[in-house]
């Protein structure tokens with residue numbers, strides 16, 4: 001395949017970025033999108049030019065590190081797919097592909113296609129955990145969990161924190177991420193003791209980090225590579241309202 005690439009280049013957080021055009025020939029349709037970028041970087045190094053910085057780690061849809069806007073879509077045009085799982089066979093020979101970093105005020109560009117997503121870490125640090133001592137693994141039947149609750153908690157726990165939800169939302173809201181990270185704990189018995197403080201603190205951290213408000217556009221869920229449902233946002237809103245009322249009357 002021969003591809004025409006428009007790639008975002010930015011030297012640092014404070015400098016202005018620009019698109020650079022590259023022609024890349026001989027791309028295998030079996031290569032992944034990140035392997036195609038590796039090929040581009042090899043070509044740039046051979047030409048004595050600077051390679052393009054981009055984020056990646058597991059390259060199998062687990063870590064959430066890869067974060068690219070491809071032709072205007074977070075993680076590209078395929079549903080339920082991270083950038084590292086996207087294959088070049090989804091593109092046509094001769095295509096022009098525009099590659100940008102995730103765009104959001106709370107995700108400043110560090111360099112080229114790499115953004116700083118530590119704002120997500122701050123939300124997790126505010127309550128995305130359980131502080132009880134759990135000891136060694138208990139017997140599986142010691143604490144029964146209804147099947148439906150276990151399934152919903154596991155679905156929420158699939159969130160890999162990639163930030164596609166934020167990058168796709170016109171308000172750059174982090175409600176889908178926050179609701180998944182609070183939700184998977186709030187639905188299990190072990191998460192009940194800290195449920196109220198968890199939702200209040202995580203939402204406060206989300207607001208403080210500069211994410212926008214949720215207006216139920218739904219782009220976040222549509223772009224999510226793990227298909228996290230908007231239902232978790234509705235649940236977070238309910239849990240937040242209950243926690244707030246309890247706090248006012250306590």
Ligand code: FES
Pocket residue numbers: 055056057058059060061062063064065066082083084085160
């Ligand atoms: S590199 Fe880990 S999810 Fe893409």
